[in-house]
Amino acid sequence: MEITRNNFLDQLDNITRNIKRSCFIGFDAEFSALLSGEKYKYRLFDTNEDRYNLLKNKASEMIMTQVGLTIYQYERDLDTYVANGYTFHLCPQVFGNIDQSFIFQASTLKFLCKHKFNFNKFLYEGIPYLSKVEENRIxxxxxxxxxxxxxxxxxxxxxxxxxxxxxxxxxxxxxxxxxxxxxxxxxxxxxxxxxxxxxxxxxxxxxxxxxxxxxxxxxxxxxxxxxxxxxxxxxxxxxxxxxxxxGFSQIISLLKTERKPLIGHNMFLDTVLLHNQFIGPLPQKYSTFKKNIHDVLPIIFDTKYISHVMKNNLSFDEMWKSNSLQDLYEFFSEGKCKKLEHGVNLIRLSTPFDVKQSYHEAGWDSYCSGYCFIRLGHWAACENSGAYRPLGPRQQLAALAPHCNKINVIRGAIAYMNLAGPDPPSHRPDFLYVKSLKERVINVGKVASVLTGIGSVDVKPYGRRTALVATASNYTVEKILKHFNDSREYQITKFTVYRHSPLSQVVFWGGALITGGLVLLLVHKKNTVHREVRAY
CATH class of the missing domain: 3.30.1370.50 (R3H-like domain)
Structure with missing residues (x-):
């Protein structure tokens, strides 16, 4: 169901009742801008704090134009999930001295037009909202x-x-x-x-x-x-x-009060925009941002992260095409998961979507996220018990509990953002250290071009003639080291702080100079003594 300014208050009581009766809620959002260009390229070097700092200034200019919520309720007698899907059209508002602003990129407009985005509903019928900071001011x-x-x-x-x-x-x-x-x-x-x-x-x-x-x-x-x-x-x-x-901020408050699990797909940017739009300006500290999100939405599952982890339990022939939401949904909805051929729950939409025009429409994508969560949860619970049989939401949520509040991080040094505690250590191999043997100033672009043919890498300068390489896997590291073992153009070794950091070099040469100076002083003193003895 589409929810606009015209029917929001009329539907609010129904939506509230559905949320209170739900076992979990699918979530998705569409944005007013896309993060594109070299500046916003995700790199294997990035820590989660790096990624947050990269996004926060740009994200403060973006808004969610649509929010999709699919509210899943479980009918025990029929072993069926009933899904109530909503697409909320949002629009900034002017209220007194509050004048909300945002940007629309031309590339985003092109993307939205391609997917039949309704700009009239956004501008004329969009639901207002306030951040908690703005609400407190009023x-x-x-x-x-x-x-x-x-x-x-x-x-x-x-x-x-x-x-x-x-x-x-x-x-x-x-x-x-x-x-x-x-x-x-x-x-x-x-x-x-x-x-x-x-x-x-x-x-x-x-x-x-x-x-x-x-x-x-x-x-x-x-x-x-x-x-x-x-x-x-x-x-x-x-x-x-x-x-x-x-307006829609009442829904966010309700989600906080009811503490219902929120299910999304690839939610790092979503959480950043949720903070900026409904909590307040993005804080300088990454740790403060995580705490604020966790206080408002204490239970979040990211199906992209879960699917990354669980794909390791499948053979190559059994696996889905990619971890995109569409490929994951079609893998489960078309019965391609052989492990789930029997005993799975029926999932029924209370009001069908127009499937032909649905992907990248927030309501439909929120349904797909919830659908995949149910199937992943069923699979995980059956793997844990060792038997494939009918299961309810309690067992499915319990089976996926280890993945709770872990938000997928695309192409970064760390696999996920942990909203409920410290982030994990890097899961990437140690950096490689590249030294140019011919060029006086290393050409980082050339190095990247050469190494990309071997595997997934990112390269950044480290000195006039040196660079660091981040790789996606140990397999890529071994291939690069083997390939450049006898190279006359580049010397590539595993990076160590002791051998390769500028500070250690300063310490090393400083120590060498001091040691050399002491040796010369001792030799000088020894020669002086010998001369004095001979003179005597």
Whole structure:
């Protein structure tokens, strides 16, 4: 189901009930920009902190334009998962002095057009949101009783005219009409809040409240003597306003409260954008970022990382094409996993997606992530027990618990980001040390070009005539060392800090000079003594 500004509040109660009843939730997001170009190339040298520092400045300019959530509920009697899929269209908002901004890259626009992205829904029907930092700022204004004044101060001229027209209508009604009540149709929730306040200030004798059954209408009573007349407490008006401007952020708060497992695929960038968009500006420290994400979303599974680990249990002929979400989903949904031919749960969508136009659509991809998680969990649980049989979500979650909060890292020095604790040590081989035997200044591009034909590598300069090489596997290391064993162009050895770091070189030569100086001093003293003895 598509959720926009027009139906979000109407569907919020249903979505809330579904989340509370769920066993886990599939997640996916589409972004306003893609990380492309040499600057954002992922390298085998990167630690997770390096990767975070690389992304955080660019990510602060990006937003999630779509968020997909597929809410999985388990029907025990039928041994069936029922999936309720939602695609939320999001759009930044202006509220008082909060003016959210983002960038759209031309390459991203081209990509989105290719996949039939609906820009009208994004711009005209996108659901607003606030980060926790922005929400706290507004809550403080409410506490200080400065919200109304701040909103008035930042009004555009067109909105000022609209408010003036409404107040003129109320003035004419009070003078010329004998009706006890009047209605003002105000669709914009921010203007509605302002109009409540403005009418109460200008016409102290009247009372205002939101009309029952139609939240767009402001009901105005002539005075308190009219039967049923009441004035909505300011706290209620403020709560109604917050519900509208918080928008999708209410879903994030619900996920935090309910602590439901969130299932995504390749979620490193997703977590960075989740922080920037719904928690607050990205912190300088990588450790602070991890802690903040873990506090809001305490249980996350990344099916890309899980599939990387579990593929080692398959032979080459049994394996999926790649670890992309589409290939992984089709491997399981088309029954290609021979280990899962019997006893697996039925997975049923409550409302079918349009499969032909679905990939790279957030709702569909969130369904695929959850689907793969169920199959991977079933496979892992059966492997643990030694028998392939029907299993429920509790056993599947338990089997995948060792992979909880481990977020896949693409082409980095470390296999995953651990949101719940310290990151693991590097799983890559030690660096290789390259010294040019012919060039006075080493050509790193040339070295990379030569080595890429042997295996997956990254190269970076280390000195005028030297470079470091990061490799993906020990197999590649051995091939490179063997290939360049007798090379007259490059000398390649395994890197050691003691032999190859600039500091150790300084220490080595400094020590050599000191040692040499001491030897010369001793020789000089010895010769002096000999001369004195002969003279005597």
């Amino acid at each position: 809550q403080q204004q409410i506490k200080d009783k400065t919200l109304f004044a701040n909103l008035i101060q930042d009004l555009e001229m067109t909105d000022e005219k609209i408010i003036q027209n409404y107040c003129s209508d109320v003035s004419k009604w009070l003078i010329k009409s004998e009706e006890d009540t009047m209605y003002l149709d105000v669709e914009n929730p921010v203007l509605r809040y302002i109009i409540h306040n403005e009418i109460r200030l200008r016409f102290p004798e009247v009372l205002t409240t939101d009309s029952l059954g139609n939240s767009n209408k402001v009901l105005v009573y002539r005075n308190k003597d009219i039967q049923g007349a009441n004035s909505a407490p300011m706290a209620i008006l403020e709560d109604n306003l917050l519900r509208h401007i918080l």
